[in-house]
Amino acid sequence: MYKSLKRLADILASAIALLILSPLLIPVIIALLLTGEGEVFYFQKRIGLNNQPFSIWKFATMLKNSANIGSGTITLRNDPRVTPVGKYLRKSKINELPQIINVLKGDMSIVGPRPLDDKGFQSYSEAVQAVVYNAKPGITGIGSIVFRDEEKLISASDLPPREFYRLHIAPYKGALELWYQEHFSFYTDLMIILLTAWVIVFPNSDIVYKVFSDLPERPEVLV
Numbered sequence: 001m002y003k004s005l006k007r008l009a010d011i012l013a014s015a016i017a018l019l020i021l022s023p024l025l026i027p028v029i030i031a032l033l034l035t036g037e038g039e040v041f042y043f044q045k046r047i048g049l050n051n052q053p054f055s056i057w058k059f060a061t062m063l064k065n066s067a068n069i070g071s072g073t074i075t076l077r078n079d080p081r082v083t084p085v086g087k088y089l090r091k092s093k094i095n096e097l098p099q100i101i102n103v104l105k106g107d108m109s110i111v112g113p114r115p116l117d118d119k120g121f122q123s124y125s126e127a128v129q130a131v132v133y134n135a136k137p138g139i140t141g142i143g144s145i146v147f148r149d150e151e152k153l154i155s156a157s158d159l160p161p162r163e164f165y166r167l168h169i170a171p172y173k174g175a176l177e178l179w180y181q182e183h184f185s186f187y188t189d190l191m192i193i194l195l196t197a198w199v200i201v202f203p204n205s206d207i208v209y210k211v212f213s214d215l216p217e218r219p220e221v222l223v
Contacts, residue, residue, distance in 0.1 A: 002186060010110055014103040021097060028059060028094060035085045037064055041098060046115035049136045051129070054107040056115055057098035061086025073117050074162060077155035093200060099139045111189040112138025113177040119162070123170035132177045135184060140196040142180045143173045145208050146218070148199050153222060168221050175216040183212075 018025075032040045039060035048054040066081040075082070075090075082090065089095040102108040108115065115137035116124075124132060138144075147153075150169065157164040180188065195208050209215055 002184070005186075006109060006189070007106070010103050013110055014100045017100050018104070021100075024094070025097065028089065031085050032060060035083065037083075039064060044117060046117055046137070047121045047133060048107055048115055049133055051121075051133050053118075054102070054115075056107075057101050059086075059089050059095040059098055061089050061095045073119060074154060074165060075151050076161060077151045079151070096139055103139065107136075109136040109138045110140070111192050112136045112141050113180060114138065114141055114143050120165070120170070123166045124174045125171070128174035128178060131181055132174065134181060140192060142176045142192060142208075142212070142215070145192065145195050145199055146176055146215075147173060148203060168219065172216065172219055172222060179212075179214075179216055188212075 029040050032038070037060075042058045042060040042062070043055045044058070045053050046056045061083060062075070062079075062081045063083070086095070099108055103110060112135050113132050115133075121129065147169065153169065154161050154164055157168075159167070191211055195211060198207060199205055209218075
């Protein structure tokens with residue numbers, strides 16, 4: 001029942017958001033056309049509902065061939081592949097807003113597990129892979145809140161980026177997404193939306209662990 005209501009809410013919310021945010025989105029599109037390599041949108045294959053692939057929409061923030069340069073699909077802090085405009089868009093999370101189109105199309109929801117590329121998905125254990133996308137992937141989610149500055153964690157490690165992600169980030173992110181599956185409800189989604197807004201304004205806040213006191217314990221290496 002809630003899944004049907006959630007889809008209706010996603011359609012209404014995404015349509016209203018596109019209308020309200022158009023005064024912001026149009027200047028961003030113009031800025032991207034005039035800077036960097038002139039690319040406005042970036043499309044990438046991600047894993048979605050029932051482990052089926054789809055193309056995610058984002059504002060282009062990196063060089064065109066960035067996936068084949070440096071750390072590949074993992075972005076580091078102060079990554080030289082990120083354009084000047086892209087750096088601001090990523091920090092403010094404005095680069096994620098085109099995913100509203102994915103929500104309107106039905107590929108994604110406002111709240112859900114973050115859709116990973118194939119390499120990121122394969123970093124999950126088989127147990128997590130089997131259930132993590134029983135819910136539609138979301139623009140935001142519990143993993144997005146906890147790992148809001150994933151680039152900083154990866155950049156601070158002495159391990160290669162992909163290895164650090166596989167050993168430390170993926171297991172905990174998987175545990176968080178399993179927690180979401182077990183707590184799937186209107187209340188959980190509403191609080192995740194409110195917490196997303198909160199951590200954008202207060203990025204160093206750990207209030208998520210107070211609101212959801214039963215979240216899996218965060219490993220020491222990720223503190």
